[in-house]
Structures are given as C-alpha cells and as structure tokens.
Amino acid sequence: MTTPKPIATRKPAAESTHVVRGNPVALMRSLRPNAPPEIVLDPTVDPSRGTSVVPNVLWSRHSAHVRLSKCDGGSPSKGSKLSERKLSGGSGKKKWVLGGIIALLVVLGGVYVGGYFIAGNQIPAKAEVEGVAIGGLSPAQAEEKLRAELGPEYAKPITMAATDGSVIEIPPLENGFVLDYEQAITDAGGGFSWNPVDIINVFNGGGPVELPKLVDQAAVKRAVEGQSDKFVTEAENATLAYVDGAIARTDSVNATRLDTDATTTAVVEAFETRELEIEPVLSESEPAVTTQKVDQAVDTFAGPAISGPVTITAGDGSFQVTPEQIAQVTTLAFDESGTFSHSIDGELLMELTEEARTEGLDLADAKDASYTLSGGTMTVVPATDGGTVEPEAVVAALDEALVKEGEARTAAVEIVPLPADFTTAEAEAAKPKEVIGEFTTNYPHAAYRNTNLGRAAATVNGSVLLPGDVFSLNDTLGPRTAENGYTDGYVINGGVLVRESGGGISQAATTLYNAGFFAGLEDVEHKPHSLYFSRYPAGREATIYYGSIDMKFRNDTQNPIYIQGYVNKSSSGSRGSITFKIWGTKEWDRIVSTELVRSDYYNGETRTVTSADCEPQAAIQGFTVTWSRLFYKGGEVAKKEDYRWKYSAGDQIVCG
Numbered sequence: 001m002t003t004p005k006p007i008a009t010r011k012p013a014a015e016s017t018h019v020v021r022g023n024p025v026a027l028m029r030s031l032r033p034n035a036p037p038e039i040v041l042d043p044t045v046d047p048s049r050g051t052s053v054v055p056n057v058l059w060s061r062h063s064a065h066v067r068l069s070k071c072d073g074g075s076p077s078k079g080s081k082l083s084e085r086k087l088s089g090g091s092g093k094k095k096w097v098l099g100g101i102i103a104l105l106v107v108l109g110g111v112y113v114g115g116y117f118i119a120g121n122q123i124p125a126k127a128e129v130e131g132v133a134i135g136g137l138s139p140a141q142a143e144e145k146l147r148a149e150l151g152p153e154y155a156k157p158i159t160m161a162a163t164d165g166s167v168i169e170i171p172p173l174e175n176g177f178v179l180d181y182e183q184a185i186t187d188a189g190g191g192f193s194w195n196p197v198d199i200i201n202v203f204n205g206g207g208p209v210e211l212p213k214l215v216d217q218a219a220v221k222r223a224v225e226g227q228s229d230k231f232v233t234e235a236e237n238a239t240l241a242y243v244d245g246a247i248a249r250t251d252s253v254n255a256t257r258l259d260t261d262a263t264t265t266a267v268v269e270a271f272e273t274r275e276l277e278i279e280p281v282l283s284e285s286e287p288a289v290t291t292q293k294v295d296q297a298v299d300t301f302a303g304p305a306i307s308g309p310v311t312i313t314a315g316d317g318s319f320q321v322t323p324e325q326i327a328q329v330t331t332l333a334f335d336e337s338g339t340f341s342h343s344i345d346g347e348l349l350m351e352l353t354e355e356a357r358t359e360g361l362d363l364a365d366a367k368d369a370s371y372t373l374s375g376g377t378m379t380v381v382p383a384t385d386g387g388t389v390e391p392e393a394v395v396a397a398l399d400e401a402l403v404k405e406g407e408a409r410t411a412a413v414e415i416v417p418l419p420a421d422f423t424t425a426e427a428e429a430a431k432p433k434e435v436i437g438e439f440t441t442n443y444p445h446a447a448y449r450n451t452n453l454g455r456a457a458a459t460v461n462g463s464v465l466l467p468g469d470v471f472s473l474n475d476t477l478g479p480r481t482a483e484n485g486y487t488d489g490y491v492i493n494g495g496v497l498v499r500e501s502g503g504g505i506s507q508a509a510t511t512l513y514n515a516g517f518f519a520g521l522e523d524v525e526h527k528p529h530s531l532y533f534s535r536y537p538a539g540r541e542a543t544i545y546y547g548s549i550d551m552k553f554r555n556d557t558q559n560p561i562y563i564q565g566y567v568n569k570s571s572s573g574s575r576g577s578i579t580f581k582i583w584g585t586k587e588w589d590r591i592v593s594t595e596l597v598r599s600d601y602y603n604g605e606t607r608t609v610t611s612a613d614c615e616p617q618a619a620i621q622g623f624t625v626t627w628s629r630l631f632y633k634g635g636e637v638a639k640k641e642d643y644r645w646k647y648s649a650g651d652q653i654v655c656g
Contacts, residue, residue: 122136122137122138123135123136123137123138123139123142123185123188123189123206124188124189124206124207125206126206126207127188127189127206127207127208127209128188128206128207128208128209129142129146129150129184129185129188129208129209129210129211130150130208130210130211131208132145132146132149132150134146134185134188135206139182139185142181142185142188143181143182143185146179146181146184146185146211147181150179150211151173151179153274154172154173154177154179154213154271154274155171155172155173156276157169157170157171157172157276158170158172158267158270158271158275158276158277158278159276159277159278160263160277160278160279160280161280162227162230162231162280163230163231163232163233163256163282164230164231166230168227168230168280170220170223170224170227170267172267172271175219175220175222175223176215176216176217176218176219176220176222176223177213177214177215177216177220177271178213178214178215178216179211179212179213179214180211180212180213180214181211183212184209184210184211184212187209187210187212188206188209189206213271213272215268215271217264217268220264220267220268221260221261221264223267224258224260224263224264224267225260227258228257228258228260230258231256231257231258231280231282232256232257232258233253233254233255233256234253234255235252235253235254235255235285235286235287236250236252236253236287237252237287237288237289237334237338238250238251238252238287238289238290238291238293238294239289239294240294240297240298240302240332240334240340241331241332242302242306242327242328242330242332244327245306245323245324245327245328246306246327247298247302247303247306249294249298251291251294252286252287252289252290252291252294253287254284254285254286254287255284255285255286255287256282256283256284257282257283257285258280258281258282258283259281259282259283262281263278263280263281266278266279266280266281287338288334288336288337288338289334289338290338293334293338293340296340297332297334297340300403301332301340301342301402301403302332302342304402304403304404304405305326305327305330305342305402305403306323306326306327307323307405307409308323308405308406308409309321309322309323309409310326310398310401310402310409310410310411311401311409311410311411312389312394312397312398312410312411312412312413313410313411313412313413314361314363314389314412314413314414314415315361315362315415316362317360317361317362317363318360318361319353319356319357319359319360319361320356320360321349321352321353321356321398325349325352325353326398326402328348328352329344329345329346329348329349329352330342330343330344330345330402331343331344331345344395344398344399346391346392346394346395347391349391349394349395349398350391350394353394357389361389361415362387363386363387363388363389363415363418364384364386364387365386365418366383366384366385366386366418366419366420366421367383367384367386367420368383368420368421368422368423368427368464368466369381369382369383369420369422369423369424369426369427370422370427370462370464371427371431371432371462371464371560371562372462373462373562373564373583378431378432378433378562378583380424380427380428380431381427382424382427383420383422383423383424383427384420385417385418385419385420386417386418386420387415387416387417387418388415388416388418389413389414389415389416390413390416393413393414394413397411397412397413398411421466422466422560427560430559430560430585431560432559432560432561432562432583432584432585433583433584433585434583434584434585434586435581435582435583436519436520436557436561436582436583436584436585436586436587437515437516437517437518437519437520437521437581437582437591438515438518438579438580438581438582439511439512439514439515439517439518439579439580440511440577440578440579441507441510441511441514441535441536441577441578442535442575442576442577443504443507443535443570443575443576443577443578444535444570444575445570445571445572445573445574445575445576446489446504446570447487448487448488448489448503448504449489449504449507449570449576450567450569450570450576451485451486451487452480452486452487452489452502452503452504452505452508453504453505453507453508453567453576453578454567454569455484455485455486456477456505456508456565456578457508457565457566457567457578457579457580458565458566458567459476459477460473460476460477460508460512460563460565460580461563461564461565461566462562462563462564463476463562463563464560464561464562464563465555465560465561465563466555466560467555467556467557467558467559467560468554468555468556469554469555470524470552470553470554470555471516471552471553471554471555471563472550472551472552473508473509473512473544473550473551473552474544474546474547474550474551475550477505477546478546479546480501480502480505480546481501481502482501486501486502486505487501487502488500488501488503489501489502489503489504489505490503490504490615491503491504491506491545498613498615499613499615502546505544506529506542506543506544507535507536507578508565508578508580509526509541509542509543509544509551510536510541510542510543511578511579511580512542512551512563512565512580513526513540513541513542513551513553514537514540514541515563515580515581515582516553516582517540517591517593517629518591518592518593519561519582519584519591520557520587520588520591520631521553521554521555521556521557521561521582522553522554522556523553523641524552524553524554525550525551525552526542526551526552526553527542527543527549527551528540528541528542528543528645528647529541529543529647530543530647530648531620531647531648531650532620532621532622532623532647537593537596538596538598538623538625538645538647539596539625539626539627539643539644539645540593540596540627540643555584557584557585557587558585558587559584559585560584561582561583561584562582562583562584563580563581563582563583564580564581564582564583565578565579565580565581566578566579567579588631588632588633588638589632589633589634589635590632591629591630591631591632592629592630592632593627593628593629593630594627594628594629594630595627596625596626596627597625597626597627598623598624598625599623599624599625599626600623600624600646601621601622601623602621602622602623602649603619603621603622603649604619604620604622604648604649604650604651604652605651605652606619606651606652606654607651607652607653607654608653608654608655608656609653609654609655609656610655610656614653614655615653615655616653616654616655617650617651617652617653618650618652619649619650619651619652620649620650621649621650622646622647622648622649622650623646623647624644624645624646624647625644625645625646625647626642626643626644627642627643628640628641628642628643629641629643
C-alpha cells in the first residue's frame with residue numbers, strides 16, 4: 001500500500017513550547033530518542049563522597065541537561081559554583097541563606113508541579129484549527145469537535161463536468177485523502193507536558209494551526225481513472241461537398257481523453273484549498289481532416305470551381321457548363337490521411353450538357369446504314385458519319401479551367417469523327433433477301449380501326465433490327481394520343497370494353513407478334529388478351545397498354561431484319577386487314593404452330609351497369625388453350641416451344 005504523503009506544511013511549535021507527554025525522563029528521551037539524558041557533573045566535586053542533586057533543567061527540542069553540584073564533602077575544585085568552604089563549617093548566617101534557597105526551590109518546585117497537574121491534558125486556551133476553537137479541551141474532546149465541524153466540509157465531493165454532460169463526483173475521504181486530527185491537536189499544544197512554557201500556554205497561550213492532510217496519490221488516481229470513460233469524445237472529420245449548387249461544410253471535432261495524471265493533481269489541490277468544483281484536464285487529438293484543411297480546399301478549389309460558368313470551345317462552336325452543373329458533376333473528397341482531391345463524372349457531365357452541346361457545337365450525329373423497300377426490292381440507305389467531342393476531353397478541359405477566373409475560364413477540345421455503327425458496306429453484305437415470317441389479321445369496318453391500325457403499321461414499317469437488337473412496340477409507337485395521330489376506340493379495362501384513345505391497337509400487336517412467331521424470333525415479352533376475340537388465333541395473340549404491357553422480340557438471327565407493315569383499310573360492307581412481314585435471311589427450313597387446343601370452358605355472369613358511359617357487351621366464354629412452336633431443319637423438328645393461356649369469361653353487360 002502506498003504510504004500517504006502530507007499535502008500541507010505543518011507549522012512546528014516553538015522550541016520553548018514543545019509538547020511532551022509523561023515524566024522528565026520520558027521528555028528527554030523523546031527529545032533525544034536514541035541517547036540517554038546527558039548528566040553534567042561539577043568537576044570540583046568528588047563523586048565518591050556524598051552529594052545532593054540540584055536539578056537545573058534546560059528545556060529544548062533537542063536535549064535536556066542536568067547539572068549536578070557538590071553538596072557535602074570533598075575538596076573544593078576550581079570553578080566550583082558553591083563556596084569553597086564546607087557547608088557544615090559555615091556561619092549560622094550562611095546556613096540560613098542556604099536554607100532559604102532550599103525553601104525557595106521547594107516552593108518553586110511545588111508551584112511547577114502544581115502547574116503541571118493543573119494544566120493537565122488541556123489544549124492551550126487560544127488554540128484553533130482552521131477556525132474551530134479547541135482551547136481548554138482535552139485532545140479527545142478536541143478531536144471529536146474537529147471531526148464534527150471540519151469532517152463534513154472535507155467530505156463534500158469534488159465535482160467536475162464530463163464531456164457527456166454528466167457531473168462527476170469524487171468523495172475525497174473515500175478515495176485516498178486523510179485528515180490528521182491527532183497531529184493538528186499535537187501542533188496546537190495538546191497533551192501532558194513538563195515544559196513550563198507549555199504549562200503557561202495552557203492558560204493564556206496557543207493560536208491557529210492548520211489541519212494536516214495526507215493523500216494516497218495512487219488511490220486518488222484510481223478514482224479519477226474510474227471516471228475517464230465519461231470524458232471520451234471521438235474525433236470527427238470536417239466535411240466538404242457541393243449541395244444544391246453551393247458549398248456545404250462542417251467543422252472538425254477533436255478527440256478528447258482525460259489526462260488522469262494532471263486531473264489527479266487538480267483534485268489533490270482542490271482538496272487542500274477546499275474548492276468543490278474543478279475543470280478536468282483533457283488531452284486532445286485532431287482528426288485526419290481538420291477545419292483548417294477544409295478552409296484550404298475551399299480557398300484553393302471548391303470556391304473558385306463554382307465562381308462562374310466555364311466555356312468549352314470545339315471547332316467554330318462552343319457551349320457553357322454552368323456553376324450548378326459543375327457542382328453536380330464534381331465530387332470533393334479527402335482520403336484517410338486528410339489529403340484533398342476532386343473528381344468529375346464525365347458521363348453525367350455529357351448528359352447535363354447534351355442540349356447545350358447540340359445547340360452550340362456544329363456536330364452531326366452518325367446515322368447507321370438502313371434499308372428501304374420499294375416494289376419488292378430492298379435497297380440500302382447509305383450510312384453517314386458524324387462528329388463528336390470525347391467525354392474524357394471535355395472533363396480534362398473543364399478541370400483545367402475550374403480554378404481560373406473571369407474570361408480565363410475557357411478551354412478547347414477537338415471534334416473527333418464519329419463513324420456509324422452499321423456501315424454501308426455492312427448493310428450491303430447483310431441485306432435482307434426474303435420474307436422469313438409474315439402474318440395478316442382482318443377487322444370489321446370501323447373508322448377508328450382504319451386510323452389507329454394504319455398509324456401503327458406506318459410507324460413500324462421500315463424498322464431495322466441488327467443482330468441482338470430487341471424490338472419494343474410501345475417504344476416504337478409511343479403514347480397513343482391525338483398528338484401522335486390516334487383516335488378513340490375500344491379497349492378492355494377490368495373485363496369490360498371502354499373507349500380510349502388508341503383503342504384497337506392491340507390488333508397491330510397480335511399481327512406483328514405472329515409475324516415474329518413464324519420468323520422464329522425470340523419471344524421476349526407478350527401477353528394475350530384477357531378475353532378471347534374470334535378474329536385472333538386463340539392464345540397466339542398479344543395486347544399492349546402504354547406504360548404497362550408491351551410486346552417485344554429479339555433478332556436472334558445472324559443478320560439484320562427489316563419489318564414491313566401496311567393496312568388495307570375497311571369500308572362500309574368490306575373488312576380491312578393489317579399485315580406485317582419480317583424480311584431477313586432464313587436460318588430455319590420452316591417454322592409452324594401446332595393446333596390451338598381449347599379445353600376447360602366456363603361462362604361468366606350477367607351484370608347491369610347504370611353508368612352513363614355503359615357499353616352493352618355479349619357474354620364471352622372462357623377457356624384454356626395450348627399450342628407449340630416447331631422449328632424444322634433438315635426435315636426434322638430441331639426445336640420446340642410450348643405455350644398455354646387461360647382466357648377469362650366475359651360477363652354479359654346490360655345497360656340499365
């Protein structure tokens with residue numbers, strides 16, 4: 001265990017007021033603990049003859065001297081303090097003098113001994129310890145009083161505010177601090193003493209003394225260390241970014257830890273001075289990204305970068321990148337060591353500036369070679385090359401100009417040729433030679449059918465799919481609105497026929513689906529109608545609805561395909577038809593469909609609809625249909641695909 005150390009300097013009692021307990025011998029031994037009392041004999045006295053002792057006590061902290069003098073017998077010696085004559089041989093007058101001296105000494109000794117016993121174990125009258133009067137009390141009474149009045153004050157906890165918001169309390173007397181009441185009482189003059197000055201002080205002496213305090217530094221440090229987790233703050237990097245076209249930043253936060261050695265010292269000092277609240281001593285460490293580093297990045301790059309637009313020139317044209325666009329495409333970053341860097345998203349930059357580039361630069365898009373069909377003859381439409389600016393070059397030019405000011409915020413890039421993906425030569429070599437799949441469906445006369453189906457066929461006509469391309473009917477036709485040339489017609493919605501713009505367009509989907517089916521193209525997406533219509537082959541048909549239901553197929557052949565589409569319009573008394581033909585290079589001997597086998601028939605219900613837009617509807621029978629697509633090569637089925645569809649039963653709708 002660590003020995004407690006004093007933390008206050010005691011004021012030693014004066015040499016003349018040293019406190020002792022017990023008899024004079026004990027006094028002397030206490031003052032010189034390792035030596036016997038020093039006896040000084042008069043050299044003129046013969047120690048072999050009778051002597052009498054006359055005490056001559058010299059009190060001090062360090063020694064006690066007793067001088068012995070010759071009282072009877074022996075020859076006088078030089079330096080003797082008594083008469084050279086024998087006492088017994090003196091005159092009567094001398095005897096009276098000697099007797100008086102002896103009597104006086106006896107009286108004084110009696111007074112001295114009486115004072116010792118009267119003073120007893122009392123503490124000097126004016127003694128006090130840190131403002132608490134203890135004069136006239138015994139040591140036990142004084143200690144009790146000091147404990148009662150000073151103990152609670154020194155027991156009050158020393159507090160400090162933690163970084164987590166809590167208040168830490170360290171009760172000192174429970175954590176290594178000791179109040180030395182006994183030493184304080186001793187310093188004040190308490191206890192029996194043969195020192196005449198101490199005896200006199202009991203009645204009219206004494207004064208203020210301090211209460212000695214001892215401390216076990218290790219115990220105090222353990223108490224401080226036990227609270228160290230309350231002072232832990234983790235470091236936080238400063239941040240920097242562009243948000244909504246402006247600089248957004250946060251400051252760094254230093255990591256903090258409790259300095260237990262320094263805080264222990266502060267607690268000890270607070271106990272001595274009776275300060276109940278101290279400031280904890282914290283050590284701090286910076287994160288990798290400090291506020292100062294963010295300040296520097298803002299000053300040298302982030303601020304200048306969005307200080308104005310940057311002009312990019314190419315050939316005779318130019319376009320601008322706005323500060324808002326710069327902020328959108330630029331990422332600000334710090335690595336683990338706190339080093340700043342930035343990056344520019346070239347793909348996003350080209351996307352955001354596409355309109356400005358198109359308007360400001362004289363660039364032509366490359367056009368792939370294509371085909372046109374006239375009179376049954378397929379002709380190649382030559383490809384044309386274009387020009388472009390490379391994203392990497394635009395990024396580099398922008399980056400170079402970002403830290404410049406004013407008119408200097410400009411940079412040039414080169415226009416590079418942009419060749420067509422499908423060249424004229426490639427188109428000639430792979431020109432579609434024959435129809436590899438076709439299909440026609442008929443429809444009853446209705447003006448909206450002529451309009452909508454005619455518009456769909458004309459839009460699809462001339463589409464070219466290179467190997468691997470996917471055809472989407474919704475993407476090709478776009479929204480079926482009046483602006484796109486469509487009119488209202490009937491569509492199925494919730495099992496009921498209702499009027500909508502572009503109604504009847506599903507017949508184009510069914511016809512084109514079957515053309516692709518017999519051309520052997522890969523079926524990517526199609527969905528038959530929920531209700532069966534007799535003008536379509538059961539199951540082998542498709543509906544579309546813009547934004548939700550599409551019809552797609554992939555050109556999985558080795559050559560381009562060309563889609564031909566046209567309508568023979570209906571008229572009063574005659575049906576119309578829509579035809580799609582797939583031109584390409586045949587890879588299968590033939591592709592056929594098995595019989596469309598129907599089963600599991602069932603009927604719907606009769607419903608009365610009272611809404612103003614009610615359209616009467618005959619009952620439609622529901623059933624399940626199955627079929628297969630067979631691919632022939634070398635006279636045998638080389639591949640087979642099975643299909644199955646269940647039609648809903650259409651309720652009979654009565655308008656009431």
